[in-house]
Amino acid sequence: MRGGEEGVVWELTGAKRRSAKGWRRGVGGEGKGEVWELTGGGHVTAKTSAAKQAEAKSRVAKRESRAAAGEVSAIYIAPAKGAAMVSLTEARAVPGRGIEGDRYFKGTGTYSGRRDQHDDLTLIELEVIEALAKELGVALGPGDARRNVVTKGIALNEMIGREFRIGDVRLKGLRLCEPCLHLESLTKPGVLEGLVRRGGLRAAILTEGTIRVGDVLEKGG
Numbered sequence: 001m002r003g004g005e006e007g008v009v010w011e012l013t014g015a016k017r018r019s020a021k022g023w024r025r026g027v028g029g030e031g032k033g034e035v036w037e038l039t040g041g042g043h044v045t046a047k048t049s050a051a052k053q054a055e056a057k058s059r060v061a062k063r064e065s066r067a068a069a070g071e072v073s074a075i076y077i078a079p080a081k082g083a084a085m086v087s088l089t090e091a092r093a094v095p096g097r098g099i100e101g102d103r104y105f106k107g108t109g110t111y112s113g114r115r116d117q118h119d120d121l122t123l124i125e126l127e128v129i130e131a132l133a134k135e136l137g138v139a140l141g142p143g144d145a146r147r148n149v150v151t152k153g154i155a156l157n158e159m160i161g162r163e164f165r166i167g168d169v170r171l172k173g174l175r176l177c178e179p180c181l182h183l184e185s186l187t188k189p190g191v192l193e194g195l196v197r198r199g200g201l202r203a204a205i206l207t208e209g210t211i212r213v214g215d216v217l218e219k220g221g
């Protein structure tokens with residue numbers, strides 16, 4: 001085929017599909033930067049480079065969107081101080097109170113008298129719990145960390161000072177939820193050391209609503 005401007009790429013598809021190594025440069029086409037495609041029926045159609053660039057940008061945006069979002073893996077409350085954590089499929093989040101049914105919601109938690117009034121909710125990454133077992137041999141169940149919400153797929157430390165959303169509930173990350181000797185006394189030796197700087201996040205609940213297992217956690221309110 002002849003005519004048109006140089007630099008056009010010809011792509012064989014359909015009955016004569018070829019890999020990227022089989023592409024060949026030639027001359028032809030109607031406009032600069034066009035990609036021509038020879039289909040199974042022997043017809044030639046053009047795809048502009050602009051369209052391909054748009055597709056590539058869309059793929060990058062989707063990857064970045066996935067990186068900026070996580071998911072709720074589990075929800076827990078403890079009905080009383082020192083009590084075993086109870087797994088829930090959904091829970092009511094109330095500003096200034098916390099998770100309905102939890103010991104801190106009732107004001108009866110170990111640190112209820114010392115907690116900041118905006119420490120409504122605690123979160124931890126499932127990946128951190130799994131790393132404890134792999135790195136230190138400290139095996140914990142998701143609820144053993146005694147945090148309200150277990151997440152996966154997002155770095156909670158990056159939420160400090162930022163608003164985020166879980167389902168229809170808006171929250172704001174306040175500070176790290178560092179481990180303490182009380183937590184280690186309720187779990188296993190090594191938990192205190194293993195969770196330093198990765199023990200999770202303390203957050204304020206900004207709007208009342210229901211948090212569910214499987215909800216998306218995403219940056220921004």
